[in-house]
Amino acid sequence: MPRKIVVTSALPYANGPIHIGHLVEYLQTDIWVRFQKMCGNQCLYFCADDTHGTPIMISARAAGITPEELIEQVHKEHKADFDGFHIEFDNYYSTHTPENKYFSELIFKRLNQAGSIVKRNVEQAYCENCRMSLPDRFVRGTCPRCKAENQYGDSCEVCSTTYQPTDLINPYCATCRAKPVLRTSEHYFFKLADYETQLKDLIAGGYAQKSVANKLDEWFTTGLKDWDISRDGPYFGFKIPGEENKFFYVWLDAPIGYMASAKNYCDRNNLDFDNLWNSGEYELYHFIGKVIMYFHSLFFPAMLIGSGFRPANKLFVHGFLTVNGEKMSKSRGTFIKASTYIKYLDPEYLRYYYASKLTDGIDDIDLRIEDFVNKTNSNLVGKFANLASRSGPMLTKKLDAQLGRLDQAGRELINKLAAAKDQIIKDYEGLNFAAAVRTITALADEANRYVEQNQPWVTVKTDLEKTRATLTAVVNAVRILTIYLKPILPKYSQKVQQFLNVDTLTFADVETVLENHKINDFQRLVERIDEKQVNAMIEESKDTGAPGPPADTEEQTVTAEPLKPECTIEDFAKIDLRIAKVVKAEPVEGADKLLRLVLDVGPPPGGQKSVLAGIAQAYTPDELTGKIVVYLANLKPRQMRFGLSEGMILAAGTGGKDIFMLSADAGAKPGRQVS
């Protein structure tokens, strides 16, 4: 009896492009969905854009378009990105839809009837200039504790204190820089604590991985607090019924978007939504990242329980993506958008690489560029594709493209590969893709050894039928390996299918063999990665400082510093900026932020200058050597604890790792004046 399964991935926020960090989740989910389908199960995959909230409203304003126009545009972009990576949703919808409005209002109404909604006054920052309430992130000011300037309204990035926006010294609106005023407003709250028992039961029943359950325990211990689910207008979202200027907080309607997407699909495909969502006939799973655990393990299930809907069977929580061991970074070029990646590289490389690293845990996974290139070329090309390439052409050229029968040795090989099926299925089912890939790779090694031992390139000269038997085994090995890899590599598998001249490749097909069968001409399955492509991709991903879409929460929002008092051209002329070349860079003993740079500032009066620069956390000496920099030449030399510094080099950023040196385009010679 095939299972019926409904799967969702978290809804991407409609305020920025899909990047390779997002893709961890969508690829993990897509691989799992494809796996289920290949097992003969019915599996529906729903997702949508998360379209509401203040940032969307502000982005739309900034772009001079309506929020509706903005989210429609982003929806197209997101969909194109997902298609590009072969992520196959059964429905990719939006939260700004009638279905979502309906469910949001319905759930709110039922929670209200159940007595789980209360009203309470809150004090909040309001910008009279922008005429809107300001979420914490949109109020900035000086940290009340460490006095660091330009900090967010909820916490200080320097001393990591948390506080209220009202605690900030000299608070200002992040959008217009006006000073916000305090306003009292009546908000709706969801009494989360009412559902503590049900939530504990749910989690005890295996609602999430064990490590997630541990984390949740922590929250239970702290106590569940009421959740503010309303926002004052102007706000892009759904109006709360019976209110003039109050809206549902975006996080209320976002997870309900799963239901909206499913409902929309059901209506178009003649399915009964209530049955699908509520009857228990379908298993229901949410794939999410660990950042949004709180919403998916507490708020959302509590809302569902309180309004008579069924929560999911289980959450699958995964970790973040790091690149080369660090957070994705625009300056390093590792903040790679899906659309940028696709311009340079085959999406199946990334599908394979992620699969080879994904487990059922919530640990972060690391994309190491060098490892990515090696692994792709060595495994995907060298082991899998090459196996087909060393059997197909010989068969078509020398043996009429005709498979024969397996001999004893071939039978043994195929049995061995087929025997791994159950374990591989188990690993896919349990989200241990890395284990599955390890197993499959070992089987490919086995098959390659088989070719080596049977030397078809030798026997082909003397014994065609023996050779045919050997290659029949190899082709069958290719077939089984491809079946195992198919959830990960859909396009690759299609090509193999074409080569094998077969209609389907499912797990059930592992039990059969292809004998006395005509195959098609072999076409190359996948190309090696050229490191140049990767470098070009990273180069394009480097932030050039060009205005882009506002950063989402994973990158710091860049806000402008207040302008200094006006100056004249004469004032500027006092400053002598020169092009300089870094001749030598070395760490300064005893200082952890300083590097000593020896600069070539061209012919006299330039010469060589020694500068102490506080950039050691952002640059290594090696990468600086030979670099062209902009140098403030007439700065009064300063005796510092670690030596004399003769001038300074120009850089942007807030300090620490966030420092970006200015450079000049090719052709600028040391000593040239900058004006």
Add this chain to the structure above:
RNA sequence: GGCGGCGUAGCUCAGUUGGUUAGAGCAUGGGAUUCAUAAGCCCAGGGUCGUUGGUUCGAAUCCAACCGCCGCUACCA
């Protein structure tokens, strides 16, 4: 500050309920080959399993302390 996680070969990671000489892939060195996408095969080097102490006949695996790295800290999305 509080809480959580992690620390195993150059790199990325496996190591099930503690049990024989600690594994894989990639990278490196050597060899024999050439069907194949400079792929594949064979062999080798390389780890005091973060440190210290404890439990045990026996610990990478359990406990404690310490060091280092990372994350979370909910009305941010």
